[in-house]
Amino acid sequence: MENKYWVFLPAILIVAFVIILVLNPIRIIDDGEVGIKKTLGNFNDQEIGTGITVFMPIISTVYTINTKIQTMEEKVSVPSKEGLMVDLDISIIYRIRPDKASEIMQTVSDSVEETLLIPYARNGIRDIVSGYEAKSVYSEEGRNEIASKLKLYLLDKLRDRLVIEDALLRDVALPERVRNSIEDKIDAEQQSQKKEFELISAQKDAEIDIARAKGIAESNKIIANSISEEYLKWKFIESLAVAGADVIYVPTEANLPILEATRPIFRE
Numbered sequence: 001m002e003n004k005y006w007v008f009l010p011a012i013l014i015v016a017f018v019i020i021l022v023l024n025p026i027r028i029i030d031d032g033e034v035g036i037k038k039t040l041g042n043f044n045d046q047e048i049g050t051g052i053t054v055f056m057p058i059i060s061t062v063y064t065i066n067t068k069i070q071t072m073e074e075k076v077s078v079p080s081k082e083g084l085m086v087d088l089d090i091s092i093i094y095r096i097r098p099d100k101a102s103e104i105m106q107t108v109s110d111s112v113e114e115t116l117l118i119p120y121a122r123n124g125i126r127d128i129v130s131g132y133e134a135k136s137v138y139s140e141e142g143r144n145e146i147a148s149k150l151k152l153y154l155l156d157k158l159r160d161r162l163v164i165e166d167a168l169l170r171d172v173a174l175p176e177r178v179r180n181s182i183e184d185k186i187d188a189e190q191q192s193q194k195k196e197f198e199l200i201s202a203q204k205d206a207e208i209d210i211a212r213a214k215g216i217a218e219s220n221k222i223i224a225n226s227i228s229e230e231y232l233k234w235k236f237i238e239s240l241a242v243a244g245a246d247v248i249y250v251p252t253e254a255n256l257p258i259l260e261a262t263r264p265i266f267r268e
Contacts, residue, residue: 027053032068034101037061043106047098065101069165070094072113078126080134087173088137090125090147092117092154093165100161116158121167124153134174143169 028051029035035048039060048062055062072092080086096104096112108115128149129137136142151167158164 025055025057027055027062027064029053029064032066033064034067034098036063036065036102036105038063043102045102047101063105065096065105067096067098067101072117072121073170074118074121076122076125078129080129080137081132082134084134084174086129086134086137088125088129088169089171090121090150091168091170092121093168094154094158095163095165097161097163104161112162116161117154120154120157121150124150124157128153138172138174143172 027035029048031050033050035053037044037048037053037055037060039055047065053062070093072094074090074092075087076090077085077087094117104112125146128146132142132146137146147167147169150169151164154162154164154167
């Protein structure tokens with residue numbers, strides 16, 4: 001009789017193996033993930049780390065939560081300080097805090113982006129941009145400043161659940177007439193700055209020319225004051241010596257030498 005039961009053992013093992021495969025009581029938690037176990041409708045507050053997790057499929061379920069860095073992109077239209085509508089493309093780079101994954105699973109009904117990030121990002125960017133003129137929002141400096149403020153706003157609101165890596169303001173679109181007006185104004189300011197630079201350069205060149213002229217005048221004055229009668233006599237004599245002429249020095253009223261060069265004598 002006992003031998004008859006052994007005949008069914010392989011079939012029983014096969015059925016058990018199939019049931020195990022179907023129910024899948026083993027879950028592998030990869031890097032960048034945490035596991036959340038739910039038993040009889042209750043979530044376990046303790047997150048499961050990476051590795052293999054075994055559970056009873058009939059009464060338990062293991063969910064995996066992605067904790068890697070993710071990017072959310074959103075388009076919003078918000079008013080500027082002067083009431084102009086500005087279209088913005090924003091990106092939020094974030095990740096779920098691993099130690100808050102179970103809490104998020106229990107309290108967030110929809111996706112993290114739909115329930116948390118998008119509403120806060122829209123509200124934050126609206127409040128921030130309302131303090132800037134359209135021209136400032138359009139400029140690179142203004143965009144960077146607004147993005148930094150948005151990041152701080154999201155950190156303040158979501159730091160207990162998410163890690164906000166960065167906030168980016170990718171694109172700014174204004175009404176065409178406003179954009180053209182801003183670009184014309186920027187060009188005019190650049191031209192004004194260019195002319196101001198040219199004026200400063202001209203003033204500097206004039207100052208250099210004046211300084212150079214003063215230097216030359218001062219040099220001439222010094223040279224003129226340093227020339228004496230004795231110096232002139234010496235230079236005159238020196239030039240005669242270079243010419244190789246015969247000279248006769250006689251005193252004159254001006255106290256200057258007189259040259260009498262040897263002349264050829266012609267006879268008739």
